[in-house]
Amino acid sequence: MARPALGVGVIRHGQISTAGHKSGVGFVARCRVNDGTKVHSVTAHGLSAAEATEALLTKLESWTPPKRKRAAAVGPDGEPLGAEVDTDIERVGVDTTLGDAVRLWLAEVSADPELRLQTRDYWRRVARQTVLKDETFSAKLVSRLTAGDAARFIARVKRTTPGQARKARSMLKLVMAMAVLDGDIPHNVILDTPRVSRGKKKVQALTHEEFHEFRAALRAWREASIGRGGSPRDPSFLVTDVTEALAATGLRINELLGLRPQDLDLDGDKPTATVRGTLVSVTGHGITWQEAPKTESGARCLTLPALGVAAFRRQLELNSSDDFVFTTSTGAPVSEHNITRVFRAARPAALNFVTPHTFRRSVATWLKAADATAAATAQLGHSSEAVTEEFYIQQQTRGTVDNSVLLQSILEHPRQG
Template sequence: MPRQRMEPGEHGRITERVVKTKTPNGSHSETFYATTYVRDSDGKRRRVERSSLKSGEDARRLLQRHLKDRRPPVAATQEVTERTTLSELFEIWIVAKAAEDGVSEQTAGQYRQVWTKHAANQLGALRIREVDTTVAHGHVQRMGATTQAKRLRMILLGMFSMAVRFGVIAVNPIRETKPTKAAPKEVTRKISSEDLERVRAALREYADREGPGPRPGRLLPAFVDLLVATGARPNEVLALRWSDCNVGGDPPTVTIRGTLIDHGRIVGKPLHRQDRRKGGAPEHTVKLPRVGVDALEELKSHTSGEGPVFANRDGGWVSLSNMRRSLRAALPEDLRATITPHTFRRAVATVVRDNLGPEKAQQQLSHAKLATTEKHYLQRHTEGPDVRAVLDEYTGVRE
């Protein structure tokens, strides 16, 4: 008897499999996958999969949860009408955004999280023509001066631009909306040499403490030293592999080629390495000062193979969330409120600017534009240069 064909919306039997990966220390790590096929409303049969590092049952549970909320892919050419709700429009827009603009899974996941939390229940049931500038502006303003408000405005702007292209409305009502303006944010003050030495001493003491069980801060001193040595983003440092390091070179270097994506940043995916930098930026090679060389040599003495420089006990990647938690626990109490892993990138930028100029700071941080470095990473000068001789000459006044 031939197998009965699935009805649109149904899925088949869920199968499980385990993939074992050999780690640099010779052990094996396991990733569990749960897979099924879904027949969508367009009649096409599509493979759907979720993974877990815990167990096959956990992967199955994640897949079942995804199937419950899953919406079938929508063609960008599907008709948008005046009866289309904003929730329906969002689904059409997010698919078109990925197809036309090539946004990453991580970015699409961030858009979906913002929509789910701040708009799906608040605006989702409204039809396109029922949302005008007043409604949208009021909603965005109530969210306050937050990054989420700016991101939601960008999402709504894209959605209603699509509605304009379909001829449902003539003018995009989101263009005149404005999120609440935040007060100018001063760049975190650079960490003084004295405070940096206090931080490094506190991290070494935290990593070397004695007691039962594993020590979660054992990699912390080397992590902070490499942040200071490179000025790289924290997840770029954690994504380093030994093949990216040339400690014996003249000069010694590391080349930043990827970044870590933490668990949950992309729905259904665990912590993993993305083999490209933020925004698709090119590879960036940094010359290492002595502190960076010492950190790598210390790490190399405890690891083997060509895998992660910062490897957990199973040889896998280390989460920034765990590093951030350990840093907070290790820091002196008076510095906990002001120092995070990203603070060291800003501190490096300011130190390089003060000694070598802003262009060198831009090059060290690998920014495409000097304006980005100056606006977000350099502590502002609050004392003018000594230009007395120039002004005396200009005015003709002499002592």
């Protein structure tokens, strides 16, 4: 005899069946339940068939459908969103935990198409690595959060990961500002917490002699024979040309690696490189090109000294890529981490401070010594001389920045290899 159809729209169970447990001990009672949208199998156990049936009936009295897994959320650019944006609340109230408030704020940030993909990913990463990582702090109610609570949390972050403390405070300030706007929280307590000092690092720049010493070390690394037939490392001259292009331009490493063939004009009376974007690494996207540099003042056109022209020209000839000037052997964009890894392997002990960013500071220092801070500010694409002075040594123009003769005179040295 066929079983009666299970109802739709009301929760009711079908026929109960029992069978011995596969372990050989006790019995299992089983039935099907229709929640109106899906049929579920519900089971219970007992030492006898009757006991298992009774346990199942008791279970059915309070049974509710299991929560369905949500479809993976995605941002405006298709980037996958994780648990850090998973919340059921729509506003911050007196009973909202700090963790849920952060998730709500992240959900709004992640859905904002006017924010850059990199910015949205940045805030999700900060949340994962600070507030959402601390279960005790994120469980606090927003309405009961004090400036002292927040200050102690930020201090704990600073002790373990100093670079995250300022970011955590900035994020909490924005989250609490949203909470205040929702009406139930009267004051943004993060405004009452002490600011986290950036901590001034000593600026280390290469002297002219150190620059040529580093170039020689890279050449030695590149020419070191490895593999069958003694093939040289870096046959495409990628790292050596990246180094000389960094010294010739002062670009951020991802601005340089993000240059495309159409961004270069090497055949004009004054060869140029135009910065229109940058490479970014985003969760779920990998390395991708962002159609905007780090800052508005970062969009600039630089006249190139001969050293930079030679490096760019060789890459265009060796790689023949339509996408980027610098590419891997498969034509993919180059990761800054690969460049940094080679620097660590090749640099002599006396120059163990050298990273790709060192060349940016070095260009600023060279230009400052040879000309003025204004030239360095324009070359690096900073918005003010104060930034250049404080962090790189250290807008002057939005036209073509021409320090090519000055840089060539600084960098000029017989090239070997």
